[in-house]
Amino acid sequence: xxxxxxxxxxxxxxxxxxxxxxxxxxxxxxxxxxxxxxxxxxxxxxxxxxxxxxxxxxxxxxx
Amino acid sequence: xxxxxxxxxxxxxxxxxxxxxxxxxxxxxxxxxxxxxxxxxxxxxxxxxxxxxxxxxxxxxxxxxxxxxxxxxxxxxxxxxxxxxxxxxxxxxxxxxxxxxxxxxxxxxxxxxxxxxxxxxxxxxxxxxxxxxxxxxxxxxxxxxxxxxxxx
Numbered sequence: 147x148x149x150x151x152x153x154x155x156x157x158x159x160x161x162x163x164x165x166x167x168x169x170x171x172x173x174x175x176x177x178x179x180x181x182x183x184x185x186x187x188x189x190x191x192x193x194x195x196x197x198x199x200x201x202x203x204x205x206x207x208x209x
Numbered sequence: 210x211x212x213x214x215x216x217x218x219x220x221x222x223x224x225x226x227x228x229x230x231x232x233x234x235x236x237x238x239x240x241x242x243x244x245x246x247x248x249x250x251x252x253x254x255x256x257x258x259x260x261x262x263x264x265x266x267x268x269x270x271x272x273x274x275x276x277x278x279x280x281x282x283x284x285x286x287x288x289x290x291x292x293x294x295x296x297x298x299x300x301x302x303x304x305x306x307x308x309x310x311x312x313x314x315x316x317x318x319x320x321x322x323x324x325x326x327x328x329x330x331x332x333x334x335x336x337x338x339x340x341x342x343x344x345x346x347x348x349x350x351x352x353x354x355x356x357x358x359x360x361x
Binding site for chain 1: 212224229235237253254269
């Protein structure tokens, strides 16, 4: 097992980056007040339900 | 992570940073891994960051896998240069991306492109862009999906 934690993640970053703990196992280098991206709204739910569905991908995109 | 959670769970022998600009998608990924393993494997960590402004020191990663990102970017040069910067000398970069595939689904891809959600390219266009950055590629195509392996 090759574990990675906050300390080892910090060592991978450039010196000017500030690492923020969001919740267990999730960290952020983006500002807390940054507007979320498109996938943070309902589109993210659609994306996960549809675009991440193997049947959809097989039928539409052929893989 | 919808297609890869099980695979990640099978290979605990190297640390993996899973990056996305969406906290919502990171939480969904975390949930999938937790359902599979009962917890997030100790070798995996999630990072909320912008792939176009990678926060990593140069030459950090031996392997980079970019899943379905190329086809949502108008200009992929910035991404590719950023990825090259954080890759070790003999590292590998792999991509998946939707492409025009001379299939009926190309029309559906165009609908998403017109909506501003994707940028559809032929594999030859991608080859030219990669080559221009000194990144020759090999690829497999399955339907409208290209699986790309950078050779340098």
